[in-house]
Amino acid sequence: MKMQSLVDPALNTLTGYGAGYVEINRVRHAGPVLVSPQGEVRAWALSDWAALSTADFEAMLALAPEVVLLGTGSRQRFAHPRLHACLSAARIGLECMDTGAACRTYNILMAEGRRVLAALIPPAD
Secondary structure: OEOOOOOOOOOOOEEEEEOOEEEEOOEEEEOOEEEOOOOOOEEOOOOOHHHOOHHHHHHHHOOOOOEEEEEEOOOOOOOOOOOOHHHHHOOOEEEEEOHHHHHHHHHHHHHOOOOEEEEEEOOOO
């Protein structure tokens, strides 16, 4: 699915997503990624949803976002609270939603100038 056009070419904007990929600034990325408005797009070494661990959330914490959007693929899933306790302790919000919703929400928050981090698992279909 294509999304809105680039807001500011200096910012990482989610421009599409589909089976097995997310598109950032019109460049496709296969597999899970971590993306924030500025800086590099990071490949996220997550093999599948079941492999999600505390270490994944600690890596997100190190990027100092104010909110993390967890795009969980084709359907919404919720991470166990013990996995993301480090975010809660640091008063960083976590929102779990399907990847399409996470992409749309990221673009809104990014355009508002928020320190948002999207942790995206591409949809399977």
